[in-house]
Amino acid sequence: MPNVPAAASALDVLEYLSRHAEPVPAASIARDLPLPRSSVYHLLKVLCSRGYVTHYVEDRRFGLGSAAYELGSAYQRQAPLARVARGPVRRLVDQSGRNAHFATLDGRDVIYLLEERAPSQPTLVTDVGVRLPAHLTASGVAMLAALPGPQVRALYPDRDSFTQRHGTGPRSLTELRSLLSRTRTDGFAREDGTVTPELSSVAVAVLDRAERPLAAVAVTFRSVDGQPEHVADLVGRAKAAAGDIARRLSPTPR
Amino acid sequence: MPNVPAAASALDVLEYLSRHAEPVPAASIARDLPLPRSSVYHLLKVLCSRGYVTHYVEDRRFGLGSAAYELGSAYQRQAPLARVARGPVRRLVDQSGRNAHFATLDGRDVIYLLEERAPSQPTLVTDVGVRLPAHLTASGVAMLAALPGPQVRALYPDRDSFTQRHGTGPRSLTELRSLLSRTRTDGFAREDGTVTPELSSVAVAVLDRAERPLAAVAVTFRSVDGQPEHVADLVGRAKAAAGDIARRLSPTPR
DNA sequence: CACAATTGTCTCGGATCCGAGACGATCCAC
DNA sequence: GTGGATCGTCTCGGATCCGAGACAATTGTG
Structure with missing residues (x-):
């Protein structure tokens, strides 16, 4: 070159x-x-x-x-994350036959930047612009798991930080840390019925070159369809999409 | 070169x-x-x-x-505004014999980045890190006056946006616009007793090359010392300090 | 389908730039 | 107060880079 x-x-x-x-x-x-x-x-x-x-x-x-x-x-104004993510997320939906979305972390919230629907799949609450507490969503948990511990603690200073939804989700920093540790071990985050009853999601973080979370990709499916081999397949496809997005956002220097 | x-x-x-x-x-x-x-x-x-x-x-x-x-x-992490402003604000205090501070706008709040005290002047509430509603402070009003009208409206969508302090300050967008118009005409903002009873401040905005407000410089004095010729002198000195800071932050391209 | 336009890569030689080192000014340590 | 260290500017010549233009691939248009 x-x-x-x-x-x-x-x-x-x-x-x-x-x-x-x-x-x-x-x-x-x-x-x-x-x-x-x-x-x-x-x-x-x-x-x-x-x-x-x-x-x-x-x-x-x-x-x-x-x-x-x-x-x-200027970079933020161009909304590059959603722009770059659109193709890979569309392909993820086409290949998996499930709904997928793309979100970023903003404080203790996730904010949804993109949602792609698959035919005959149920409508999601994760419309573009919607905010939800990060610790209650697969996308949020995937991103929190990629943050350094002190930064997680700074985000959740006390028990009041832990809002509930449908009576589920971590209620303390100890519970959250445990969840994040398991997420790192598994390589993906999962929630079942926390955002919407009877629906589950698996999510993986999109990391920048410094291994910080830029965003997350999630696939949503009916909880009754949650057989392990099916979930593994969806996680693999979400990981591929996340990797594709990461490469476009932060090319490896030559 | x-x-x-x-x-x-x-x-x-x-x-x-x-x-x-x-x-x-x-x-x-x-x-x-x-x-x-x-x-x-x-x-x-x-x-x-x-x-x-x-x-x-x-x-x-x-x-x-x-x-x-x-x-x-990275630029934001270096806190360049306060760093660059320290010298000019110190000189303003030395020359005017009054307290001065330096603040930036964050949403509807001003946040104080720097405060320099003059000998025998009263303690201010505007300690570093303190936030106050912009429309109630001279610094905030000076910066709001430099924003485009639609941006001001976006910041103050309804009457609930107008918090009060000591029963003073604008209560509606119409009142605020009137105040901002007068501020533009005068070339500086002034408040008397809104932040602290018996104390007044005059402030001018520090503008970047696109004429957007980066920050504001204010001088505070006892309200009983507010004779017009004295105020004019303080305004002039604050303007000089603001100009000095602006030149250091955004050098004119050659 | 054929042709034109555009994109992206590549070569290579003349024009330009990079950087060693000199210099004056300023700061620091003794 | 003095000498050494550092900062910031400047010169100029050899080394390197820039950019015209060729080329292949892709896209767009009639």
């Missing part, structure tokens, strides 16, 4: 700054990337002039600038 | 994509920037491999990637 080294170096500098909680001196950037000192200053000049980097003159340090934030906001 | 054209072009491509609500074909990028076709493909290759751009193969289009979002998140 053709190399565009100056562009790649500019990204290196931005990513270096983004890995640091505080602004850093130019000498550290040059040393750690490593890049020639004069090249680093040239790059910083351009990045500063475009607002991607802020020069803290008094501290003689450099940090990310507001243009970096603007890029992040 | 030394030019690093490939780095600048890479930023051009990212900004072009961020200006579009939908992914775009490579031909549009080449035509509109304008850049040579082969150069655009080279840049897209690098940006895709690093996750800044996503190639929507089926649509033959390109959109921003999750790495753009990660940069934006």
Whole structure:
């Protein structure tokens, strides 16, 4: 592949700054990337002039600038998650003959970004835009299982955090942790009747390159159809869809 | 200044994509920037491999990637607003002899990021991290005045949106709009006793390059000291501080 | 179905850039 | 106060890159 080294170096500098909680001196950037000192200053000049980097003159340090934030906001406005997920989720529905949906985590809620219906399958409550408590849904549990423990604790500081639905679901952090541990062991999350009585879902998380959960893919079926080999088949297909989505969102660097 | 054209072009491509609500074909990028076709493909290759751009193969289009979002998140983690504002706000306090603070808008709240105390001035409630309803504070009103009308309406959909404090402040969207209009005319926002009885504040917004409010700077004084010429002096100093902060956050492109 | 348009990849040589190193200014340690 | 270390800018020549244009594959149109 053709190399565009100056562009790649500019990204290196931005990513270096983004890995640091505080602004850093130019000498550290040059040393750690490593890049020639004069090249680093040239790059910083351009990045500063475009607002991607802020020069803290008094501290003689450099940090990310507001243009970096603007890029992040623009990314969110393009709704890329649902856009990228549409094809794989459609194929999952076609292949499995079941309803599927795609959701992301927002605090203690899951928010549904996409739902694809299979013929003759029951209507779901998981319409686009709907929010449900994460710990009560397969998608939510799949994503929570991929979060670091301290972050889960921060989300669920006390027993009041655990809303109920149909009298089911974890009621404490201990119960939730146990559920998340089992989810990690199984490689997927499952709920039976917690969201909708007589319906079950299996879900897997879509992870970014840092193994953080971006979203989750779930397949829903009637609970009476929940034979182990059937469930295993659906989990496998959901995993394939999740992997496909992950690859499109965060390509492996070459 | 030394030019690093490939780095600048890479930023051009990212900004072009961020200006579009939908992914775009490579031909549009080449035509509109304008850049040579082969150069655009080279840049897209690098940006895709690093996750800044996503190639929507089926649509033959390109959109921003999750790495753009990660940069934006990293920017927020560095808390650059308070970092950049500290010096100018400290100088404002030194020059005016009054307390000053710096806040940003979060939904219908202002959240205080920085407070600098002057000797022998009264303690304020606006400690770092404190949230107050925006429409009741000078800083909040200054930032709301810089928002487009539809965005203000979205923030305040009904009368229940208008919390009260000490029985003062706007009670309806009509009253709020009137206040914001006066604020735009005056060039600053003022509150007298709404946050703390017997204390007044004047505030001005810190605007980014798109004239959107990033934050606000406010000076607080005893209401009995509120003679017009004194207030005008404080407003002028607050404006200078706001301008200084804005220049550091979003340098004018060359 | 045939042709035109577009997309994406690839080559290679002239033009341009990158980076070593010099320099002046500023900061820091003793 | 002095000398060393660091920062930020600048020059310029050899090495590298950029981009015109060819090509094959795919898509769109009549």
